Amino acid sequence: MMILDIRTFYLLLTVGNIVMFGALMVFAKFSRLEGSLRLYAYAKLLQGLGMLMVFRREMFLGDFFIIMESALFFTGIFTEAFCLIYVGKQPGKRSMRIWSCGAVAVIATFSFLQMTGTTAWIIICFYAAIFAVTSLFIGIRLVFYNNDTKLKRFFGYFFLCMAIPHVIRGGDIVINHKGNVIFGSYSIQIAVLVFSYIHMLSSTMAYLLMSREIVDKELKLAATTDFLTGVTNRMQFTSLAKRMFALEIREAKSVAVFMFDIDNFKSINDSYGHPMGDRVLVHFATTISDIVRTEDIFARYGGEEFILMLPHTAIKEAEIIANRCKAIIARRLIEDDGIPSYTVSIGIAAMIPDNLDQLDLLIDQADQALLHAKKQGKNQFVKYTELV
Numbered sequence: 435m436m437i438l439d440i441r442t443f444y445l446l447l448t449v450g451n452i453v454m455f456g457a458l459m460v461f462a463k464f465s466r467l468e469g470s471l472r473l474y475a476y477a478k479l480l481q482g483l484g485m486l487m488v489f490r491r492e493m494f495l496g497d498f499f500i501i502m503e504s505a506l507f508f509t510g511i512f513t514e515a516f517c518l519i520y521v522g523k524q525p526g527k528r529s530m531r532i533w534s535c536g537a538v539a540v541i542a543t544f545s546f547l548q549m550t551g552t553t554a555w556i557i558i559c560f561y562a563a564i565f566a567v568t569s570l571f572i573g574i575r576l577v578f579y580n581n582d583t584k585l586k587r588f589f590g591y592f593f594l595c596m597a598i599p600h601v602i603r604g605g606d607i608v609i610n611h612k613g614n615v616i617f618g619s620y621s622i623q624i625a626v627l628v629f630s631y632i633h634m635l636s637s638t639m640a641y642l643l644m645s646r647e648i649v650d651k652e653l654k655l656a657a658t659t660d661f662l663t664g665v666t667n668r669m670q671f672t673s674l675a676k677r678m679f680a681l682e683i684r685e686a687k688s689v690a691v692f693m694f695d696i697d698n699f700k701s702i703n704d705s706y707g708h709p710m711g712d713r714v715l716v717h718f719a720t721t722i723s724d725i726v727r728t729e730d731i732f733a734r735y736g737g738e739e740f741i742l743m744l745p746h747t748a749i750k751e752a753e754i755i756a757n758r759c760k761a762i763i764a765r766r767l768i769e770d771d772g773i774p775s776y777t778v779s780i781g782i783a784a785m786i787p788d789n790l791d792q793l794d795l796l797i798d799q800a801d802q803a804l805l806h807a808k809k810q811g812k813n814q815f816v817k818y819t820e821l822v
Contacts, residue, residue, distance in 0.1 A: 443627040444485065450634050451482030451510075458638070465645075474517040474641055480510030497548050504548075505541045508564065512537040515568045518593075518641055519575045522648035540564060555607050562604035562626075569597035569633075585647055589640040596636075599629040660734040662712055663719035671733035675743050678731060679793045682745055682786075690747035690784040691796050692756065693804040694722070697777045697812040699738040706774055717773050721766050722759060741797070749784040749817060756780050756815040779807040780815035 458475035465471050484507030487499070516525075516533050547557050576590030603626045658670035666674065682689045696702075696718060703711040715738065722742065726732050731743040744752065759780065767775055781804025783796050799818040807816040 440624060440627065443624065443631070444488070447627065447631055447634060448482055448485040448488075450631065451478045451485065454634070454638055455479035455482060470517060470521070471645070473513065474638075477510045477513035477517060478638070480506045480513065482510075484508075484510060501541075501545045501548055504544050508540050508544070509537055511564065511568055512540070514637060515572050518572050518589075518637065518644075519580065521641060521644045523580075559604050559607045562600045562607065566597045566600035566604065569593045569600065573597065583644075583647060586644060589636075589644065592636060592640070596629060596633050599626045660719075663716050663734050665719045665723060665740075666731065666733035668733060668735055671731055671735070671741060671743075674731045675793060676790065678729075678743060678745055679787055679790060683788060683790070686786060687746045688748045688784050688786045689796065690744045690749065690752040690755075690782065691800040692742040692744070692752070692759075693735070693781040693797075693800040694718075694740040694742070694759075695779050695804055695808065696738040697779055697808075699776075702774055702776060710774065713773060714776055717766070717770065718763065718776075718778070721763055725758065725762055741800075747784065749782070749819060752782050752784055753815075753817065756782060760815070777813035779804060779812045781805070781807055781818070782815055783818035 455475050455478040458471060458478065462471040462475060484503045484505075487503035487506070512533060520529070544557070544560060547560060570593075573590045573592070573594030573596075576586045576593065578590075581587045581590065599622075603622050606622050658667060659665070660667045679689060696714065699711065699714070702714055715734075719732075719734065719740065722732055722740070726742065727744070729745055733741050735741040744755070747755070760778070763776075763778060767773060781800045781802065783799035783803055785792065785796055785799075787793070787796070802821060803816045803818040806821060807814050810816065
């Protein structure tokens with residue numbers, strides 16, 4: 435004996451989608467993802483309204499009413515799939531047109547089947563096919579094309595599994611040619627509704643968790659990255675530099691530090707304006723970022739001052755790298771005539787450390803070398819060893 439009859443299962447799905455809509459709309463007011471979250475909430479509302487209309491078929495008989503309920507439901511399904519696939523991303527206009535055309539095509543196909551009096555089991559099979567295809571498409575995109583995190587891959591596999599009951603249901607309908615038995619209490623129908631309820635809850639959880647993961651990554655990036663240039667900020671540099679320094683102590687390897695300062699930066703701001711000054715900072719940061727190694731740490735230290743820390747680098751190698759930096763900056767300025775010409779002064783220091791306290795000392799030595807380079811006429815590099 436069933437604890438819940440088929441109508442109760444269906445009612446739970448209907449109410450669940452509508453309640454989910456209300457909860458998401460309230461949550462959207464306090465969320466950084468307000469726009470996309472509202473779109474996902476409306477997808478739930480459309481599905482809930484489409485399912486609610488099924489209960490009113492006895493009062494409003496006719497093809498138009500059935501087409502309206504199906505149009506609402508299909509639109510909600512496609513919108514939900516769209517939100518899950520593009521969570522945290524900005525879809526292009528072409529993608530939005532493809533999804534819109536897909537939804538219109540499905541609704542038009544269903545309308546044609548309904549208006550031409552197609553056998554009921556074919557229409558139900560069409561429903562099952564749409565559910566299966568959308569679940570498969572979400573799963574495939576999250577697993578193979580949008581799988582930049584383990585969480586997305588996990589939910590991708592979940593949606594792939596959610597397609598299985600709909601495939602089984604469609605196959606059963608094709609084999610047994612069951613009629614229009616939306617509220618039919620046979621085992622496969624019950625299983626599909628149970629899985630659909632799980633899907634309703636899990637898809638919302640998937641959307642919220644993936645959205646939260648993206649927000650957390652953005653917050654972490656904002657906390658560790660300079661907002662203008664996109665390179666590491668000073669606080670994050672200090673954290674990374676301590677780890678690198680500790681490793682170099684264990685391996686007894688030389689560490690080099692470069693302090694960069696853009697010459698006459700105030701004059702650039704006064705002559706061209708602060709927006710151009712910002713472009714110069716970005717130009718310099720991008721140029722150096724393109725030539726540093728993966729293991730190096732490059733950061734904006736403050737204002738127009740930048741710092742570069744290189745592991746396994748002795749003073750002679752540092753001198754070669756400094757010449758390379760100056761050369762590539764000059765070459766990039768020739769290539770980009772939209773940036774006013776600028777030069778940099780560089781202070782260099784290197785040592786084989788034996789304790790973490792020497793990190794501040796090394797940075798201070800590079801800073802002293804930089805000050806000496808500025809005093810000597812700028813547009814040059816000075817090694818700390820030349821001062822002692």
